[in-house]
Amino acid sequence: MNERNEIRAFVEELLRRKGDTAPFADSDSLILTGRLESIDAVDIVMFLENRFAVDFADLGFDQTEIDSVDLIAALVDRPKPAPAKK
Amino acid sequence: MVAAHAAAGFARIPEFLGIVLPFLLLCGALMWLSAKYPKSVVGRRPLLVLMAICAALLTIACYAPLIGFARFAMWAFFDTFCLYLWFLAYAMSDCATAHGDGPLLQAGTLRPFWGSTSVPFPKGASHWRTIEAKNPEDLAVNMVKGVKLIAWCLLLSFVNTYYTRLVHERLSIPAASDCIHAFQLGHPLAWHLNWLSWPDDLMLELLSISIWGHTFIATCRMAGFRALRNTYAPLSSRTIAEYWNRYYFYFKELLVDMFFYPTFVRCFKKSPRLRLFFATFVAASVGNTLFHLTKALHSAVSFGIFNTIRGFQPYFFYSVLLALGIGLSQLRHRRPPQPRGWFRDRIVAPACVLGFYCFVHVFEMSSPLTGLRYLAFLLRGR
Numbered sequence: 001m002n003e004r005n006e007i008r009a010f011v012e013e014l015l016r017r018k019g020d021t022a023p024f025a026d027s028d029s030l031i032l033t034g035r036l037e038s039i040d041a042v043d044i045v046m047f048l049e050n051r052f053a054v055d056f057a058d059l060g061f062d063q064t065e066i067d068s069v070d071l072i073a074a075l076v077d078r079p080k081p082a083p084a085k086k
Numbered sequence: 087m088v089a090a091h092a093a094a095g096f097a098r099i100p101e102f103l104g105i106v107l108p109f110l111l112l113c114g115a116l117m118w119l120s121a122k123y124p125k126s127v128v129g130r131r132p133l134l135v136l137m138a139i140c141a142a143l144l145t146i147a148c149y150a151p152l153i154g155f156a157r158f159a160m161w162a163f164f165d166t167f168c169l170y171l172w173f174l175a176y177a178m179s180d181c182a183t184a185h186g187d188g189p190l191l192q193a194g195t196l197r198p199f200w201g202s203t204s205v206p207f208p209k210g211a212s213h214w215r216t217i218e219a220k221n222p223e224d225l226a227v228n229m230v231k232g233v234k235l236i237a238w239c240l241l242l243s244f245v246n247t248y249y250t251r252l253v254h255e256r257l258s259i260p261a262a263s264d265c266i267h268a269f270q271l272g273h274p275l276a277w278h279l280n281w282l283s284w285p286d287d288l289m290l291e292l293l294s295i296s297i298w299g300h301t302f303i304a305t306c307r308m309a310g311f312r313a314l315r316n317t318y319a320p321l322s323s324r325t326i327a328e329y330w331n332r333y334y335f336y337f338k339e340l341l342v343d344m345f346f347y348p349t350f351v352r353c354f355k356k357s358p359r360l361r362l363f364f365a366t367f368v369a370a371s372v373g374n375t376l377f378h379l380t381k382a383l384h385s386a387v388s389f390g391i392f393n394t395i396r397g398f399q400p401y402f403f404y405s406v407l408l409a410l411g412i413g414l415s416q417l418r419h420r421r422p423p424q425p426r427g428w429f430r431d432r433i434v435a436p437a438c439v440l441g442f443y444c445f446v447h448v449f450e451m452s453s454p455l456t457g458l459r460y461l462a463f464l465l466r467g468r
Contacts, residue, residue: 032216034314037331038342039416042350046358056351060130062183063343064212 003052004073010047011069014040026069041066052076104159109166112139113174113196117189120181132178133344136171137376143167144383148391165384169204170196172340172377176210179343187211200305204381205337207302208313219310232307235315239300246293253286262287266452269460277467284444292320295334324435326415326442330370337377345373363413370409375402404449411442 004026011030015021020035030036036044044066048054054076066072116135119128128135143164152160177192186192195211208217219225253259260268260275262283268275299316306313316335323329331338350365379398386394425431449457 029216032213033312038339038346039327039331041347042362045347045351049355056347057355060182061347061351062179062212063347064183064216067216 003076004069006051007072007076008069010044011036011072014043026073028069029067031063031067038063044072048072048076100155101159104155105162105166109163109170112167113170113177113193114189116174117177117181117192120178121186121188124182124184128178129182131348132182133175133348136175136178140164140167140171140380140383144386144391148386161384161387168380168383171380172204172344173197173206173210175344176206176213180210180212183212185212187215198306200309201298201302204377205334205340207299207316207336208306208311209336209339209343214311217312219312224312225310228307228310228312231312232304232309235300235304235307239297239304242293242297242300246290246297249289249293259283259286262447263451266448266456266460269463270452270456274463277464280464284447285440288440288444288447292317292333299334299336321436321440322432323439324431325419326411326439327419328415329439329443330412340377341369341373345369359417363417366413366416367409370412371402371405374405374408400449400453403454404446407446407449411446 008026011024014036015024015030018036018040024030024035031038031041041063045056045061048066049056059075059078064071065075116128116132119126120132121129123129143160147157147160147164150160173196177189177195180186181189181192192211195206195214198207201207208214219228254261258279259282260279265275265280265283269280274280296317303313303315314335318332318335320329320332323332346365346369349368350361354361354364375398378401379395382398383394385397389397426435445461448460451457452460
């Protein structure tokens with residue numbers, strides 16, 4: 001499964017848990033339109049941290065950057081800052 | 087005409103030069119700095135910077151040897167800054183992003199024409215961009231939704247009028263504040279009136295927030311933005327956290343954006359449950375108190391800084407109770423509660439949630455000690 005499919009599967013699962021089984025496109029807004037709540041963004045943050053090692057403490061958190069599958073995939077693809085040398 | 091202008095303020099050049107212009111320059115400078123240096127503290131931690139400026143302005147206003155117009159201008163400037171603080175926080179955050187708009191466009195989102203409190207309705211410019219109508223069909227749909235919401239708002243206004251007449255005039259149920267006041271004076275009102283006043287107060291607050299919130303959002307929708315409602319069916323909430331989300335959505339969003347996420351992405355990353363609880367606690371207690379404190383800091387002109395801050399101790403206690411309730415509710419119902427039958431879901435659970443909010447509301451309106459004594463009176467009946 002590639003990254004985008006994995007992200008999409010996770011978002012689908014989040015929506016399904018809320019009883020939302022309506023179809024959505026990868027570009028559809030999910031949080032800002034109210035389909036997912038702010039608290040659901042917490043699940044997305046933890047998923048991205050654990051699965052793709054995204055560190056929001058470094059990046060700075062912006063809800064609009066995880067508002068759709070496309071945006072999340074772009075965030076994951078973004079080059080990560082090099083780890084500090086010891 | 088001249089008198090009317092003078093009463094409205096800023097009819098004279100010194101007032102414009104001393105208050106309005108410096109404020110505009112400060113707003114412009116902060117947004118420009120955020121856009122120019124997004125990796126600096128101004129771009130990454132706008133709220134921290136705004137709070138530091140707020141503290142500096144308050145200190146100058148309170149302790150600088152200013153008299154006459156200079157003193158007036160300083161306090162007016164400070165009060166204006168506090169009124170725009172949360173708008174600026176959103177604008178600066180947006181300026182610091184790669185796709186953010188420039189300061190001039192951001193200025194259009196500060197206190198929009200459809201109205202707002204100190205809370206931006208809806209959130210900052212990045213949010214506006216997302217919910218803006220993309221084509222004529224979108225615009226038409228948004229406008230119709232706005233009209234529907236204003237019709238609902240009108241209906242609620244009628245309900246509010248008749249409810250108030252029925253409960254306060256016919257049934258003579260007093261306001262909760264009157265009950266607390268009478269209790270403090272040592273002459274408590276009848277026990278059943280005390281009990282009835284709290285759900286009544288909550289109901290009136292719900293009606294009031296729904297009416298003004300819907301008015302803002304309906305107008306915003308008619309302007310072409312697909313904004314979510316500020317209050318959405320709070321009486322159907324099955325958990326404390328759900329009610330908090332449905333009661334005053336944009337205030338909750340402000341706390342989430344400014345306090346919850348920054349805490350969540352930095353603290354206790356190894357322990358998911360503690361991390362969630364702590365971030366919720368910080369947002370609902372510290373953030374909540376700080377928000378209300380910034381709205382009241384102008385009273386430092388009469389009472390001084392320390393007395394004004396000390397006056398917020400009871401509110402902080404209330405917000406700690408509230409934060410504990412919301413935090414624990416969130417941990418307990420990490421997943422949406424499973425259906426447990428109509429009666430439990432539609433009657434018992436919402437009644438328990440409203441009971442909790444009535445309970446904390448006592449502490450919102452009184453000091454912790456008075457609140458505890460009053461609750462003991464409610465339970466004992468004497």
